[in-house]
Amino acid sequence: MKTDERHSTDERTSRALVQRSHLGPRDLTLTTDHPRPVPGPGEYLIRVGAAGVNFADVMQTRGTYGGGPRAPYVAGFEAAGEIVDVGPGVTEPLPPGTHVVGTGPGAFAQYATVSAAGALPVPDGWSDAEALGMVLNWATALAALKPLGGIEPGETVLVQAAAGGVGQAAVRLARHYGARVVATASPAKHDTVRALGADEVLDGRRPDLAAEITRLTGGVDLVLESVGRTTFATSLAVTKPFTGRVVVFGAASGDATLTTHDLVFAHPVQVKGLHIGTLATAVPALYRSLIAELGTLVADGVYPPGTPVVHPLADGPAVLESLEAGRTSGKHALDPWR
Ligand SMILES: NC(=O)c1ccc[n+]([C@@H]2O[C@H](COP(=O)([O-])OP(=O)(O)OC[C@H]3O[C@@H](n4cnc5c(N)ncnc54)[C@H](OP(=O)(O)O)[C@@H]3O)[C@@H](O)[C@H]2O)c1
16 A cells, blocks of 8 residues: 555545535535545546535535535545546547546545546646646636636726635736726735735625725726625626626525516626536537637746645535635645545
């Protein structure tokens, strides 16, 4: 047995975090004898070096993620690690030993399967943990800003929850594409967002948020909306009529509603929905162009290696609880070997 496999009970099992109910992260429990998965068609089996924590993980623990797994299930769906086996039907597979970052069920474990079609090689010189976020946070931010958001230099972009995993990527990218960035975050996270280059940083919970954004900008061209219930009305109110776009890709505070009456009489703006997994499946050429652009951004140093806070696997429930409560900043990850 290798020293770094000290927690694995035998060759066929894997330490894993299993969600046993839909009562939230508190019912996520560590198991040491989960069967090691076998890669199915179109999948790689990877030895997970680091697993990414995402807000969707929280939603899955509560059963509110559309099409999410039903308990019991091994939690997590973003992982980076070394290919150890290749399932049938993978065209032009990367060789075993290659480190990739990708998505697949059961990522909070020592071994997990990821979709080969969506897996990207970890950039040269980057660790597994540093590559987390590439296919979720960064691809989502890029899709929201460019093909959907149609960002142009000189435009004003509002990024809600800007200190988060997607939010930080969005601030960096929006600045790179020449936009003025207005960002919202909890006050304790403002320095982090300013350091990324945001021009204005506001408390997303201040009661006069819409009035203040309108005062500062005269109306924004593009909003990245992922908070939902508590911010959606503000996002609509500050968007320029007709030319302004609101890209909706999450609802961390709960769902918001929008009526035809709203769109016709109150907020005649362009509202667009985004789910990066659905985009990859429904419009693969567009997804490939996003991935190619991410490669250019990495090569140009616009997208630097990630700096996630890496926790031991057993701390997963506490990390998810912090994410759910809005207490985290930036990207968090789990090390299944610690
Ligand atoms: N559609 C897609 O394909 C896709 C892909 C990735 C992520 N997402 C979505 O994008 C959003 C960001 O994901 P992430 O993983 O990067 O999470 P995150 O932004 O790191 O965490 C969520 C943040 O939302 C803010 N927030 C505001 N009100 C909140 C509330 N009532 N409860 C909890 N948080 C609240 C908090 O920041 P403050 O304390 O600063 O307000 C919190 O830190 C999520 O909604 C997620 O579901 C969607």
